[in-house]
Amino acid sequence: MLTLLVNLLSQTAEGPSQTIMAHLNSWLFLAIDLVLIILCVLRYIHSALKYRQYRFDLHQRLPPTYPSLIPFLEPIILFLWDAPKFLKGATSYAGSLTSTCIHFFPGHKILFFQDPETIQHIWKQSDKFNTVRMRVYAYKYLFGMPKKWASVYEADDSGPFPKPLQGSNVAPEKRIHRFLAEGIDKALTGPGFAPTLSRLQKAYVNQMSNLEIGQEWSEFEDFRRLIHMTTGQSTIEAIFGPNLVRLNPDFMEDLFQFDRALPWLSKGIPRFIMPTVYRTREKLHDNFVTWYKYARENFQDHLIYKDGDGDPFWGSNWMRQRQKTLAHIQDDITLASSDLGIAWASTENMVRNTVMAMIHILQDKNLVHRVRQELHDSFGDQDIKDIDPKLLGSNPLLSSIYAETLRLHVKTYTIIYSSHSNVPLGRYLLPKSSVGLVNSHFSHMNTDFWNTQNGLHPLDSFWADRFITDPADQSSGPLSPERRKITTASATQIVSREHSGLHFSTDGLDGSWIPYGGGRLMCPGRFLAKNSMIFTFATLVSEFDIEFKVDNIELESKSFGFGTDSPKKPVPFRIRRWRRE
Numbered sequence: 001m002l003t004l005l006v007n008l009l010s011q012t013a014e015g016p017s018q019t020i021m022a023h024l025n026s027w028l029f030l031a032i033d034l035v036l037i038i039l040c041v042l043r044y045i046h047s048a049l050k051y052r053q054y055r056f057d058l059h060q061r062l063p064p065t066y067p068s069l070i071p072f073l074e075p076i077i078l079f080l081w082d083a084p085k086f087l088k089g090a091t092s093y094a095g096s097l098t099s100t101c102i103h104f105f106p107g108h109k110i111l112f113f114q115d116p117e118t119i120q121h122i123w124k125q126s127d128k129f130n131t132v133r134m135r136v137y138a139y140k141y142l143f144g145m146p147k148k149w150a151s152v153y154e155a156d157d158s159g160p161f162p163k164p165l166q167g168s169n170v171a172p173e174k175r176i177h178r179f180l181a182e183g184i185d186k187a188l189t190g191p192g193f194a195p196t197l198s199r200l201q202k203a204y205v206n207q208m209s210n211l212e213i214g215q216e217w218s219e220f221e222d223f224r225r226l227i228h229m230t231t232g233q234s235t236i237e238a239i240f241g242p243n244l245v246r247l248n249p250d251f252m253e254d255l256f257q258f259d260r261a262l263p264w265l266s267k268g269i270p271r272f273i274m275p276t277v278y279r280t281r282e283k284l285h286d287n288f289v290t291w292y293k294y295a296r297e298n299f300q301d302h303l304i305y306k307d308g309d310g311d312p313f314w315g316s317n318w319m320r321q322r323q324k325t326l327a328h329i330q331d332d333i334t335l336a337s338s339d340l341g342i343a344w345a346s347t348e349n350m351v352r353n354t355v356m357a358m359i360h361i362l363q364d365k366n367l368v369h370r371v372r373q374e375l376h377d378s379f380g381d382q383d384i385k386d387i388d389p390k391l392l393g394s395n396p397l398l399s400s401i402y403a404e405t406l407r408l409h410v411k412t413y414t415i416i417y418s419s420h421s422n423v424p425l426g427r428y429l430l431p432k433s434s435v436g437l438v439n440s441h442f443s444h445m446n447t448d449f450w451n452t453q454n455g456l457h458p459l460d461s462f463w464a465d466r467f468i469t470d471p472a473d474q475s476s477g478p479l480s481p482e483r484r485k486i487t488t489a490s491a492t493q494i495v496s497r498e499h500s501g502l503h504f505s506t507d508g509l510d511g512s513w514i515p516y517g518g519g520r521l522m523c524p525g526r527f528l529a530k531n532s533m534i535f536t537f538a539t540l541v542s543e544f545d546i547e548f549k550v551d552n553i554e555l556e557s558k559s560f561g562f563g564t565d566s567p568k569k570p571v572p573f574r575i576r577r578w579r580r581e
């Protein structure tokens with residue numbers, strides 16, 4: 001301003017009236033700018049005060065609006081620039097996790113629910129949410145479902161649960177999401193679970209022996225690829241049978257490439273910018289169609305295995321059920337896009353978490369030793385492939401490594417939406433037609449909740465024992481000392497008293513350890529994931545020596561909100577068989 005004044009006064013010779021006009025214009029713009037800035041600051045102060053006040057008003061039912069200096073533009077830019085950093089600030093208040101409402105566009109708000117109490121209410125009310133929109137988005141944009149069929153899926157607003165959602169009028173024979181959910185439940189949490197796990201274990205042992213790793217070091221280019229081609233492929237075989245991959249030898253490699261491109265597909269990047277990704281997806285669809293034809297020609301009922309679940313052509317009752325209920329009402333590419341969704345959901349989070357667990361174990365020689373010792377103490381010289389994976393899962397150290405890996409690396413959103421009615425969530429409310437989000441990462445980093453043993457084991461670091469409770473040691477267990485005091489009468493304490501020795505438990509962690517979501521929205525594959533992860537890392541540690549050939553393994557950030565961390569670049573390693581002296 002001072003410079004402008006000096007300039008104005010110092011004008012003499014040429015065109016003084018023009019110069020004065022130009023400066024008057026500048027003054028005018030400056031004044032408008034100033035008024036705008038003052039208005040923004042006043043608006044910010046007002047919303048910040050309201051934000052503070054509102055938080056304590058128990059009668060209000062929406063989380064308070066997050067204040068921003070420049071409405072709409074600021075949250076969008078900050079979110080796109082660094083979502084984890086922006087949301088970390090927005091979802092905490094005075095050092096504690098909170099719920100907040102962010103306005104990204106005029107009339108479009110997203111409610112971020114992060115305080116543990118509200119999250120517990122969300123899980124309790126989870127059968128009231130309609131997740132169809134999110135699924136259809138995934139089918140369409142990620143897995144390539146033809147638009148015509150995606151809209152048929154969208155039209156079914158009755159939800160996946162036995163009882164249709166309130167306000168929905170879809171005829172029972174058109175409840176497509178219920179058909180899908182029935183198949184999923186039976187396969188992963190019902191009678192199909194044990195046979196599927198047993199097929200997975202056998203397939204994994206086969207994959208590992210095919211690698212022919214001996215007493216001498218063998219070198220490989222990428223550790224994640226190893227896990228994808230062994231644990232990942234075994235899961236595909238356990239669910240789809242051996243013929244999907246046998247008929248399509250590139251299937252696993254294409255799935256690997258597809259997974260890497262998924263964050264871009266989720267942003268709606270069009271085909272002309274990344275044609276190869278779209279071609280890979282179409283190739284995967286064609287792979288499924290080739291397999292459908294082969295299985296339809298060869299399958300007969302009497303080929304179903306004695307366990308009543310598996311068969312050599314469709315692989316599992318789950319796939320037979322999908323063919324029976326879906327194949328006659330939709331075309332093969334639509335079915336293939338939905339099967340691609342299953343292939344991706346059942347492998348990639350599990351593969352990434354197994355990779356991360358192995359990285360943490362191998363980076364700590366003492367932990368490698370402890371895992372080997374635990375296995376030896378519990379199972380003696382029994383061959384790992386003969387041990388029931390469920391028994392491995394009952395070992396506190398192995399379970400704690402598994403749970404801590406998921407706590408540290410799963411960074412996924414649970415999306416909630418109610419199309420027909422408002423849903424009360426304790427002190428807050430999810431209004432009808434509003435979108436709510438819960439992100440596992442912020443809950444997993446909640447310093448109020450988790451035990452760090454007085455900062456010895458910060459929440460952004462891996463502590464293999466975080467989930468182990470020793471009844472004789474008050475500083476052990478997943479809960480912080482303050483949280484432990486609050487939950488004296490909670491399930492965790494009851495469980496603790498029931499156990500006389502060291503034990504693993506996730507009881508009492510409902511609103512805080514949420515890698516799989518919660519309530520009726522919880523991942524149905526969690527039992528398979530836990531057993532398979534533990535079986536894989538117990539096998540790799542007890543039977544092999546593995547050394548990474550890089551010191552620092554950088555993690556990629558693209559997958560935030562989308563699933564699990566993974567190394568940014570291929571991690572070269574060497575491997576040989578290990579024998580106890």
Ligand code: HEM
Pocket residue numbers: 131160181184188342345346347349350353406410412413414415515516517521522523524525526528529
């Ligand atoms: C550590 C590994 C895994 C993690 C962290 C994980 C996490 C999740 C999450 C957060 C959801 C979304 C829940 C929702 O909001 O609706 C989900 C859904 C799903 N997961 Fe997993 N998952 C894992 C492994 C698996 C495995 C091994 C399978 C299958 C064998 C599987 C099958 C599914 C299916 C089918 C759905 C969709 C459920 C539906 O549409 O009703 N997941 N998973």
